[in-house]
Amino acid sequence: MTILTAAAATAVALSAQTSANAAPTTTTGQAKAQVDSDRNAAAAATEQYNGAQVQQQALQKKVNNLQDEIARQQAVVNKEMAVLGSVASAEYRQGSVDPAVQLMLSTDPTEYLNRASDEDQINSNQAALLDQLVAQQHSLAAEKAEAAQELGAQQVLLKQMQKSKAAIAAKLKHAQGILDALTPKQRVEVNAPSGGGGYTPPSSGSSYMSVSDIDLSGISATARTAMLAAMSKVNVAPYVSGGAGPNVFDCSGLVMWAYGKAGVSLPHYSYSDEHVGTGVSYSDLKVGDIIVNMGGDHVGLYAGNGMLLSAPHPGLTVDIQPLSYFGSIVAIRRF
Structure with missing residues (x-):
């Protein structure tokens, strides 16, 4: 009995110590606030990822155009070099190659122009061809430098996309x-x-307002x-x-897709949606207007009665919620 009593006393002491060291229980309200905060973030x-992707795609298009231009100009340079080569071949068959032609075939034809002492050293046809070749090579070098710069910017954006993606996952x-x-x-x-502005969700369904x-x-x-x-996506599409x-x-994907059905091409980026269509005032709000809010981080479609139809954040489907939940309005645009 003494042993059992001692064991019981020890168990009670350990239980009390464990309770004292345990972390405070998180309330449902606290858990909801943290989960909503994480999902909004x-x-x-x-x-941010979508924005970097839009910029990266635009840069890729520009780089592709530059590469096409580089290839075109390289073809022109190669053709002009071939003409000079044929001149050199013809002169070689005649017994010698004019030093002027040899110099024109050098890796840096600009050197020829710098060293030419007077116009008599080359005939007018050779001079015109060489001038054209030098101009093409300068243009080609500029295009290559610009392409290298754009590729560097692309790498920066790709890193930004990876960072945003990691932040989303975290x-x-x-x-x-939680x-x-x-x-x-x-x-x-x-x-x-969440019910911003004192609103409470209905007993059934996730929306505050029916599509009907x-x-x-x-x-x-x-x-x-x-x-x-x-x-058609409310309470359906996650x-x-x-x-x-x-x-x-x-959020921006929904707006882009919906207006795409109407033949309007929009960017997949809420910040870019601030500039599409025509701007209107809050007092002139109409159903279907594009509303950008949350500092530009969110976008949706006005559903009337102070409600926004949007894809709110992870964990929810496309929904209709009070505009007040999404903070101040940055822009209202109309088509």
């Missing part, structure tokens, strides 16, 4: 770690859409087509970084 990093991993430590009931509560409540009257045919496309449809989306 991941969504912001996604737009934030989502941290959020998932979710894994919760009960199934808590996970449901944490994954529910969206009034499409009085808007352009372009905006109507885009809205119908986006509305947020995925880099997603641009038809079944997964990030």
